[in-house]
Amino acid sequence: MSSNRESFMHGKQLTKVFGFGQQKVTAVQAVDFDFHRGEIISIVGESGSGKTTLAKMIMGLLKESSGTIEYKGKTRQLKRHAERKAYWKDIQAIFQDPFASFNMFHKVEKLLLDCIKLQGLQLTKDERFAKMKEACSFVNLKFEELYNKYPFELSGGQMQRLMIARIFMLHPKVLIADEPTSMVDACSRSTILDMLLKLRDENNMTIIFITHDVGLAYYISDTIYIMEKGKIVERGTAEEVILSPQHPYTKQLIADVPKIHEAWNLG
Known part of the structure; x- marks a missing residue:
């Protein structure tokens, strides 16, 4: 469990505000987190809860309005190109729509060579x-059949596997997975999760799942953070949060999935 693992990434009072004056929207408000090596974390909330904005801040794709992220004991610095490159070598992401993550004009070979x-x-x-x-073999793809193709010539499932093949090559310390299984069928979903968990086991990689799926969070996570309206309203082990929820919003999310076992077909 996470308590036995090295704590190496912290968020302190992270806030993200979009717009100005009356148009101002606070998407993430005073969020704290503490992630450990090899830990599986799920940040759970409905659409608009701020979870994807938080993920982009952790990834370094969005600059925080206030607050800090500490990585490996130091306040993260991303102003210089060299700092961003070093950080992104350690922190990688896969997203809900794999086609949006790749340059459609680059063949598969180029995408992998970039890694x-x-x-x-x-x-x-x-x-x-x-x-x-x-890398392709790890995700049950044949490089010889794919290398000369463009992303638009592949299926959604193949593209998701290709994204995981990139992670296999890069060996990041942290993987942010934003709804990575929501666009594939149940069989592919299970396979993709198995691949990600295998990578975690082999590389002691921290995985941060961004999801609205309480069942997914319960079955794969060490730690769950519940987000509502930009705030973390509950956190704890998967068992604590799902089996003994304290916050009304968490209780509502679980009530929407009356029988988690049946909803996720996992026993």
Whole structure:
């Protein structure tokens, strides 16, 4: 469980405000978090709760209005290109819509070669080929059948697997997974989750799931954070939050899934 793991990422009073004056909207308000190596965290809330905005702040894609994120014991710095590159080497993400994550004009081979470039590896052509082939094999894809294709020539399921193949190549310390299974069928959903959990086990990777799915959060998480209207209203172990909810919003979310076991078909 997370209590035995190294604590290495903290958020302190993170706030994100969009707009000015009467148009001002506070999407995330004074959020604190504490993530551990190898921990599986779910940030759960309905659409508009602020969970994706929080994920983008953690990822470094959105600048916080106030508050800080500490990473590896230091306040995160992302002003310089070199700082952002180093951070993104450690922190990666996969998103709900895999097609939005790739350049549609780049073939699969280029997308995977970019991972090797990001790591700064100096490899021969054969070594590069072997690395890409291994990554595709991990997600049950055949590199020889894909390398010359464009993303739009692949199915949604293949694209999600390709995103995981990138993670396999990059070995990040933290993976942010924003609704990664919502656009695939139940069979593919189970397979994708298994792949992500295998990566966690092999690399001691922290996975942060952003989801509205209470059943998913319960079955895969060590720790759950419940978000409502930009605030964390409840946090704790999966068992504490789902089986003994304290906050009315958490109780409402669980009430919407009357029988979690049946809803997720997991026993």
